[in-house]
Amino acid sequence: MTEGTYKTRLQTAFGKPWCDRVLTGDYRPAVPFSIQDVDITATLPAIFYLSRYVQRRGKGRLAEVFGGGDKEPSVASVASQLAQTHHFRGFEDETTRHILGDLLMGFCLENRSRSEDKQEPLRRALPTHYFAGWLDLPERSVNLRYVPETIVAMLAGQNGPVVTDSPADDPTPFPVGRRFRENLLLKPFLHGVKPPEPFRDLSSDQFDEVTRVTLPEWLTIRLAEALEQPPRPLSASAGGAAIPNQQPLACIAAPLREDLEVFMVAYGETMPRGVLINLLDAALAVGLSTILTSTAVALTAWAQDGRLPAQPPRLPLLVDASSGLDRELKRASKKVFEAQSRLLAEVPVILMALRLLDAEVSALTTLSVSLPARTPHGDAYLNLLGEVLCGRHPASGAVLKALAEKAARIAELWAEDDPQIVRDLQAAQRPSHESVWRLARVLTALRGRKQTRKWFELLDACFLCNHPCGLVTKPAAAGSRARQETRHPTLTDTMLDYLVHLWVAYQQRKKQPPTVKGFFLWLCDRYGLYVHKPPPFQMPVPANLLRRNERWTEDRLRDLGLFVSVSDAEPDKRLLARFPTAHE
Secondary structure, three states, X not given: OOHHHHHHHHHHHHOHHHHHHHOOOOEOOOEOOOOOOOOHHHHHHHHHHHHHHOOOEOOXXXXXXXXXXXXXXXXHHHXXXXXXXXXXXXXXXXXXXXXXXXXXXXXXXXXXXXXOOOOOEEEEEOOOOHHHHHOOOOOOHHHHOOHHHHHHHHXXXXXXXXXXXXXXXXXXXXXXXXXXXXXXXXXXXXXXXXXXOOOOOOOOOEEOOOOOOOHHHHHHHHHHHHHOOOOOEOOHHHOOOOOEOOOOOHHHOOOHHHHHXXXXXXXXXXXXXXXXXXXXXXXXXXXXXXXXXXXXXXXXXXXXXXXXXXXXXXXXXXXXXXXXXXXXXXXXXXXXXXXXXXXXXXXXXXXXXXXXXXXXXXXXXXXXXXXXXXXXXXXXXHHHHHHHXXXXXXXXXXXXXXXXXXXXXXXXXXXXXXXXXXXXHHOOOOOXXXXXXXXXXXXXXXXXXXXXXXXXXXXXXXXXXXXXXXXXXXXXXXXXXXXXXXXXXXXXXXXXXXXXXXXXXXXXXXXXXXXXXXXXXXXXXXXXXXXXXXXXXXXXXXXXXXXXXXXXXXXXXXXXXXXXXXXXXXXXXXXXXXXXXXXX
């Protein structure tokens, strides 16, 4: 049955508002991102914009200025237009325009599929400078799936339903709006920016021509200058300009905000720009993937007894430090992830159950006034839904009865087409939590496997799967589906570089030595990444294999210039940063 057919039946039975609320993949009080594929490496320029204007980004002038007709802008068209400005005299002929295109591809812009063809449409702007936020790439900011909005909301740390200008007395290290120049994440990218009044004039930010900047920064500045102004705020018809203050569940204790604060204080002004951008990509990968996997563990606990866990949950993964060169390690790492995939695969069903409960609870006029807030964290609201699901709330009877009636109606609608649906829904006759789970599974199945796979697409995107800054690899599209879905947690060089620099910065704050053993334990506790000991509650991993993984890690750290050891004794094995910190 096609998606349109099943939706039409359900809309006829329950109405379009109910279907729009329930028959989707998202549930933002639990998972603040849209459940779809996203390019998280394209989020930093959007974060610059959001932090400056405290509004969601709408349409900009990139296509108008550098596109032409129905053609999407490309590196070639950008180079051609820039060559006509006075800043690029001497780049008028074909050869020099190719050179300019190479510079743009190296420092400012990226083509679709990371192609080297300069005629390919543009895919993202590299966050070389604050003015990268003026480039509307991707063209529609909604394609970033609320990832930049969630990050800005987390960093700003406010309590209202939407993100607003940070007050003067707000101690956050990531203020937004009028105090954006104090924002730790933006500071290294603000060279030469002078924002005159009025503050909200979108064309107000200018470049101070006497400021010395690097070539990559200068190219990005001239690109933005050609556009004359940044994108307009998002229109009401496209979702509205207000930034929703929807943050991850508080119970998961997401480490991203603290990590970025420690990292940017230590290295924001001391690390070369190209290295900083790559390590920030790694920071987003480990931070966002930890949010998703920890949320999955928390939701699984909620599904058991209707309560979110009291202790921060982590999804244990065995990371292969050999990057696949050690076949036994690779096989063990894959098996651990495969075992965890069963837990992860239940998330779409749990989100469906939450949407079903939410729709019925919100419809009860007796509860509408006393419902807990869904923002900035959805913990209290999810715990209330859990109380209703498990029969511990005064409204449980009415809600469970309403959902049981909907299950019975769906069984009638599919009686002739799919007897299995009828059997599944009628297996739990009386209203109960079991009937809710059966209804959630049936509706998830009706949405189709393609829709369910979007959850794993979001996971892969946040892991930066098959990316030099990522945490996971998997086979390319060719081959069987089972093989394509086999994920292999690894530590890439860039990821190791970031994690070590972050660990050293944390230890310097505490005035403690950054030992290798402490690093391994920190990875386990903070992110659920296991190197030297077996992940808990998983299949046993041979001790000799873990020792080999530890040696692989130490050898790679030594090759990267991040490891120092005066003897084989554990206390003498320490990590060091390749770049100085602001504390030094």
